[in-house]
Amino acid sequence: MVMTSAGRRRALLAVAGAAVLVLAGCSSGGEAGAAGENVTATRDAAIHETEQGAAQDAVAPVPTSEGDWQGVAEALGRQGTLSNETVYRVSFPRADLSVTSQGVQIAPGFALGSYAAFARYPDTTMVMGDLVVTEQELQQVTTALQDNGIGQTAVHKHLLAHEPPIWWTHFEAAGPDPVALARGIRAALDQTATPPAGSGSPSTGQLDLDTAAIDAALGTAGSAEGGIYKFSFARAETVSMHGRVLPPAMGVTTAINFQPTGGGNAAINGDFVMTADEVQGVIQALREGGIEIVELHNHTLAEQPRLFYMHFWANDDGAALAQTLARAVDAHNVRPVG
Numbered sequence: 001m002v003m004t005s006a007g008r009r010r011a012l013l014a015v016a017g018a019a020v021l022v023l024a025g026c027s028s029g030g031e032a033g034a035a036g037e038n039v040t041a042t043r044d045a046a047i048h049e050t051e052q053g054a055a056q057d058a059v060a061p062v063p064t065s066e067g068d069w070q071g072v073a074e075a076l077g078r079q080g081t082l083s084n085e086t087v088y089r090v091s092f093p094r095a096d097l098s099v100t101s102q103g104v105q106i107a108p109g110f111a112l113g114s115y116a117a118f119a120r121y122p123d124t125t126m127v128m129g130d131l132v133v134t135e136q137e138l139q140q141v142t143t144a145l146q147d148n149g150i151g152q153t154a155v156h157k158h159l160l161a162h163e164p165p166i167w168w169t170h171f172e173a174a175g176p177d178p179v180a181l182a183r184g185i186r187a188a189l190d191q192t193a194t195p196p197a198g199s200g201s202p203s204t205g206q207l208d209l210d211t212a213a214i215d216a217a218l219g220t221a222g223s224a225e226g227g228i229y230k231f232s233f234a235r236a237e238t239v240s241m242h243g244r245v246l247p248p249a250m251g252v253t254t255a256i257n258f259q260p261t262g263g264g265n266a267a268i269n270g271d272f273v274m275t276a277d278e279v280q281g282v283i284q285a286l287r288e289g290g291i292e293i294v295e296l297h298n299h300t301l302a303e304q305p306r307l308f309y310m311h312f313w314a315n316d317d318g319a320a321l322a323q324t325l326a327r328a329v330d331a332h333n334v335r336p337v338g
Helices: 005-026 030-057 066-076 138-147 178-189 211-218 276-288 318-330
Strands: 081-083 087-093 113-120 125-134 151-156 166-175 223-225 228-235 253-262 265-274 292-297 308-317 334-336
Touching: 066 087, 066 113, 066 178, 113 178, 125 138, 125 178, 138 151, 138 166, 138 178, 151 292, 166 178, 211 228, 211 318, 253 318, 265 276, 265 318, 276 292, 276 308, 276 318, 308 318
Parallel strands: none
Antiparallel strands: 081 087, 087 113, 113 125, 125 166, 151 166, 223 228, 228 253, 228 334, 253 265, 265 308, 292 308
């Protein structure tokens, strides 16, 4: 009998479970610690192989063109950008909000950017994203998402103490009609005061930052967008969900943003995307350089490998902060996007 890859993974997990029972039953006293370590190693190896197998079996998105997404753009009321011919990403910056955190006026492109990212697969279209909402808008947005078949995967905050209270709700859905998915997201957006496309006046001036030193520390060049200096790092391994490959542009990245605050200083915010065994190392690297931890949480529910996201904050010399951020980047398995 030929065993499928899924069957092999189930068998491997069963072996790992049996090893746990045998070692637990045979160990006592001083042997228990060593046996426990063996159990953990066996279990972790089984889980790792299972995750790798799931990624290898996952279906990749199919190539598309800008024209393929015109109906989505019309439903959402604004154009998106196509990444690597696979992910169509539409942004909804909350330029209507005036948010302050620790004395810093938060720019829309720094930490107030809603988005929806679409990818087409042979059997369906998937959408994932994040909506920035006020506390007064949150329940109506939740109702609109649920009524339109858009699942919520996280509700949390990306900033420490800030005014007014803002929440971030992540979502995902899949279906044969991408325009129907877009209409469901639009129904949620219509419960907010998110402004139409073209609102606001993004900064196009020089950044008051030593960008050369920041680039050198992080080992890659950032990009200036709307007065914010941005970096993106993708997981080095394949990430999948529901049997489908998730490209980085779907939101599976470490994002680092610098907002100039004067004299070469910058507020920094964003999030690190980590596997469970990377979390503590990243925390330690950030804290050694005085960077504050804001939140540790999930953004999705069924991805492989299991991923956790950690938001952070500091306001200090931009080049010095980049040195600390670089050590945190080195503590998890990512590569610069592009």
